[in-house]
Amino acid sequence: RGAGTGTxxxxxxxxxxxxxxxxxxxxxxxxxxxxxxxxxxSTTVKLVQNGGDNKAVICIEGNIASGKTTxxxxxNKTGNIQVFTEPVHKWRNVRGHNPLALxxxxxxxxxxxxxxxxxxxxxxxxxSSISSPxxxxxxxxxxxxxxxxxxxxxxxxxxxxDYAVLSEWFDWITTNICIPVDLIVYLxxxxxxCHERLKQRCRExxxxxxxxxxxxxxxxxxxxxxxxxxxxxxxxxLVIPADHDLQKMLHKYEENREKILAAxxx
Ligand SMILES: Nc1ncnc2c1ncn2[C@@H]1O[C@H](COP(=O)(O)OP(=O)(O)O)[C@@H](O)[C@H]1O
Ligand SMILES: Cc1cn([C@H]2C[C@H](O)[C@@H](COP(=O)(O)O)O2)c(=O)[nH]c1=O
Numbered sequence: 001r002g003a004g005t006g007t008x009x010x011x012x013x014x015x016x017x018x019x020x021x022x023x024x025x026x027x028x029x030x031x032x033x034x035x036x037x038x039x040x041x042s043t044t045v046k047l048v049q050n051g052g053d054n055k056a057v058i059c060i061e062g063n064i065a066s067g068k069t070t071x072x073x074x075x076n077k078t079g080n081i082q083v084f085t086e087p088v089h090k091w092r093n094v095r096g097h098n099p100l101a102l103x104x105x106x107x108x109x110x111x112x113x114x115x116x117x118x119x120x121x122x123x124x125x126x127x128s129s130i131s132s133p134x135x136x137x138x139x140x141x142x143x144x145x146x147x148x149x150x151x152x153x154x155x156x157x158x159x160x161x162d163y164a165v166l167s168e169w170f171d172w173i174t175t176n177i178c179i180p181v182d183l184i185v186y187l188x189x190x191x192x193x194c195h196e197r198l199k200q201r202c203r204e205x206x207x208x209x210x211x212x213x214x215x216x217x218x219x220x221x222x223x224x225x226x227x228x229x230x231x232x233x234x235x236x237x238l239v240i241p242a243d244h245d246l247q248k249m250l251h252k253y254e255e256n257r258e259k260i261l262a263a264x265x266x
Contacts, residue, residue, distance in 0.1 A: 046178040049127040056133065056264030057126075057180055059140040059235070061225065062187035063217050064209070065198035067242050067249060068138045071187060074253050075136055079261070082132040086139055087121045092205065101205040111152045112162035118144045119169060126179045134264045141179060145170045146231040147220045155216060181235040183263035185256075186225045187242035191215045 060068045069085055076083040091100040091114065099117055102110035122141040149166050152158035173179075191214035198206055198214070223230040225237050238259055240252055 047176055048178045049129075053129075055130060055135055056182045056261075057235075058134065058136045058183045058185060058260060058263050059143075059181055060136065060138055060185050060187065061140070061143055061221065062242065063189055063191065063194045063214055063221060064206070065194045065201055066187045066189040067197070068187060070246070070249070071185075071253060072136060072138055074250055075260075079134070079257075080132050081134040081136050082130040084125050084128070084135065084137045087125065090121050091118060098205070104205050104208050107152055107157040108159065111149075111158045112166060115144065115149050115152070115166055116169070118148070119166070119173070123173060123177070123179075127177075134261065140181060140184075140234070141170075141173070142181070142231075142234050143221075143224075146224050147217060150230075151216050151220055179234070183260065184225065184233070184235050184237045185260060186221070186237055186239045188221075188226075188239050189218075189242045191218045193243045194218075 060071055062068050072083045072085055075081050088100070092098050094117060099110060099114040103114040119141060122139070122144050125137060126141060145166070149158070149163065149170075153160075153163040191211060194214045195209075195211045198209060220230070225233070226239070238256065240256060242249060242252075244252070
C-alpha cells in the first residue's frame with residue numbers, strides 16, 4: 001500500500017544517498033559518493049563524515065507539536081539508538097540572542113537569520129559522531145529548507161534575495177557534503193491536533209502561531225512526503241498517523257519498531 005493512503009502505517013521505497021568508500025574516523029574527508037536517488041545515477045565527489053560510518057539514520061518528521069520529541073523520547077528509553085532532538089535551545093539563544101522569537105515577531109526581517117542558523121545547526125547534527133548503530137534525529141536539514149524556508153518564501157514573508165542566498169547555501173551543502181538518510185518517519189497529524197498540543201505545550205515564542213500557519217506547514221509536508229510533488233525525497237517514507245492519544249501513540253511506536261529499525265539492517 002502506498003504512503004498515507006488511510007489508517008495504519010505504510011512503508012514505500014524512495015531510495016537513499018549513502019556514501020561508499022574511505023574511512024578516516026572523525027574528520028570530513030573527500031570521497032567518491034554515489035548519490036543515485038537525488039541525481040540520477042551520476043557519481044559525484046562529496047565530503048563524508050567519519051568515512052561514511054554506515055550507521056543508520058532515521059529522521060522523525062512532522063508539523064510543529066505533532067509529537068516528534070515524545071516519539072524520540074520513547075525510542076531513547078527503549079533501544080540502542082542515539083537520539084538527537086532539534087537544537088531548539090540554540091535557536092532560542094545564540095550568544096544571548098533569540099532568533100526564534102525574532103522570526104515570529106518579524107519574519108520579513110529575521111527569517112533569514114533564523115533559517116541560516118537552523119541550517120548550520122542541522123548540518124552539525126547530521127555530521128556529529130555517534131557510538132550507537134542507529135541515529136534517530138528530529139527533522140533534518142531537508143525539512144528545514146523544504147518546509148520552513150519554503151513556507152516563509154511562499155507566504156511572502158521572505159524577500160526573494162534571502163531565499164536565493166539560503167538556497168545557494170543549501171545547494172552547496174547538499175552537493176558537496178554527503179548527508180545520508182535511511183528512513184523518514186512522518187508523524188501525520190491534522191493541523192488542528194497540532195494547534196491544541198502547541199497551546200498545551202505553551203512555548204513562549206510560539207504563542208503567536210495561528211492555526212493557518214500550521215495548515216501551511218501541513219500542506220508543505222503533505223506535498224513533500226505524501227503527494228511527492230514538491231522536492232526530492234532523501235529516503236523512503238514510513239507514515240504513522242499521529243492524531244491519537246499518547247497511550248495509543250506509544251503502542252503504535254512499538255508496533256512499528258521493526259519497520260523503523262529495519263533501516264539499520266542495510
Ligand atoms: N499523542 C499525544 N496526545 C496528546 N498530547 C501529546 C501527544 N504527543 C505529545 N503530546 C504533547 O503535545 C505537546 C507537543 O509534543 P512534542 O512531542 O513536544 O511535539 P514536537 O516535538 O513534534 O513539537 C507536548 O506538550 C506533549 O506532551
Ligand atoms: C526546523 C525549523 C523549525 N522552526 C520552528 C518551528 C517551531 O516553532 C520550532 C520547532 O519546534 P517543534 O515543536 O520541534 O516543531 O522551530 C523554524 O521556524 N524553522 C525551521 O527550519
